[in-house]
Amino acid sequence: MTSRELLEQLVAFDTTSRESNLALIEFVKGYLAGLGVNCEIIHNDERSKANLYARLGPAGNGGVMLSGHSDVVPVDGQNWSMPPFTLTGRDGKLYGRGTADMKGFIACVLAAVPHFLAQPLTQPLHLAISYDEEVGCLGVRTLLDALSRLPEKPAICLIGEPTELKPVIGHKGKLAIRCEVQGAACHSAYAPQGVNAIEYAAKLIHHLTLMGQRLAAPQRQDARFDPPFTTVQTGVIQGGRALNIVPAECQFDFEVRTLPQDDAQEVARALERYAQRELLPQMHAVNRDTTIRFSPISGYPGLDTAPHSAAAQLLAHLTGSDAFSTVAFGTEGGLFHQAGIPSVICGPGSMVQGHKPDEFITVEQLDACDGLLRRLAAWMCQKA
Ligand SMILES: [Zn+2]
Structure with missing residues (x-):
């Protein structure tokens, strides 16, 4: 099947993150099995979603991993x-x-599998499709976790998030945290006898703003990076029931988007210290x-792959450009990197279209990605 035909199949699975991705994973598993490739399915605890991992070519250490996520954002x-x-061409x-974002890349990778199988690869090609x-x-x-148990750890991971096939070697990290302030209610006429949760939440948010200013x-x-500093932002807040009641509860969610060299946990710890030392005594x-109370919502580490690393040099070879850049959005690359697999980002299409209505990829980008994977296959046939 061509990358376009495979994309048509993949888009037809509604893999919005809240839905199961198992139908898509079963489809890919069946497709690979038809080509004689076995794969490993790694389910979540509820067995409602799964990752897929497969290896082509010789066993052994090293090789290249091609990685993409199967889920999509809601419409x-x-x-x-x-x-x-339904895939519509126009x-x-x-x-x-x-x-x-990013079934186009997965379609190209799947379409390239027969070509990879026909080549005398001198190192393994790893395929990884994730969920959520x-x-x-x-x-x-x-x-x-499953990869860490394998004897053969990939030497390089290529994450196919949409970069218009430009070579990307870095992005910021993110940490999202919920803060819940439990105050004490009373009639607002006696406000000093209560503890106004909204007002204490406001102090915490102001403290975050000041920390953000110092980080900039x-x-x-x-x-x-764009913007060229770590940012701190409060995005959701709720609290209070009526104006004549001192509010007992207020909660807000904030995020820290860090330069790879900054530590998001440090911002979180500094806010907790402020809460402990300044606010709670009052x-x-x-x-x-x-x-x-503070509780983590989600997070991922930043990515900062060195331009002279083997991963970046391979990407320069594949794209014909060493004009490395960074992207504003996060990827799984930071996690792969943290797990000891140097990662780079390059995929067809543009994130300008990602997450939007009438999301599209150009046929030209899909074709160009097919070409990039051919160059990768040739590179992987070189003698070590
Ligand atoms: Zn994505």
């Missing part, structure tokens, strides 16, 4: 002018949810039962 509330789960563009990437890079963690100081900036002076 709810988006105004699509064509059906999101004027050199292929429309459908996930065409750019779009909701915090959750699924790939069990895949990495010129001497901390890194021009490779709150406890009024009511001993008041609390401030």
Whole structure:
């Protein structure tokens, strides 16, 4: 099957992150089995979703891993002018949810499998398809556990997130945290007898803003990233029931998007210290039962692969460009890298179309990715 035919199949599976991806995984498993390739299916605890891992070519250490996520973001509330789960071709563009992010890449990889099988590969080619990437890079963690048990660890991982096939070697990390302030309610006429959870949440959020300003100081900036500094942002807040009640509860969610050299946990710890040392004593002076609790929502590490690493040099060879750049969005690359597999990012399509209504990939990008994978197959036939 061609990459376009495979993309048509893949887009037809509604793999929105809240849904099961098992039908897609079964399809890929069947496709690979038809080519004589066995794969390993790594389920989640509920067995409602799964990662897929397969190896082609010789066993042994090293080799290249091609990695993509099978899930897509929801189409709810988006105004699509064509059906999101049916591939529609028009004027050199292929429309459908996930065409750019990132079923286009997976389709090219699957279409290239017969070619890889026909080549005298001197090193293994690893294929990895994950689930729940779009909701915090959750699924790939069990895949990495499984990989750590394999005797053959890939030497390089290529993540096919859409970069218009430009070579990308870095992105920021992210940490998302929920903060719950438990105050003490009372009639607002006696406000000093209560502990106003909204007001304490506001102090915490203000503290986050100040930390964000310090992190943006010129001497901390890194021009490779946009924006060139670590950012801190509060995105959701709720609390209070009526104006004449001092609110007992307020919770808010914030995120820290870090330069690879900054530590998001340090921001979280600094906020907790502020809560412990400054705010809780004031709150406890009024009511001993008041609390401030922090709980992680999601996160992934940043990626900062060295331009002279073997992974980056391979990517330069495949793309014909060593104009390495970074992307603003996160990928599973940081987790692969953390697990000891140097990672780079390069895939067909553009994230400008990702997550939007009428998401598309151009036929030209799909063809170019087919070509890139041919060059990879040739490179993998070289004698070590
Ligand atoms: Zn993606």
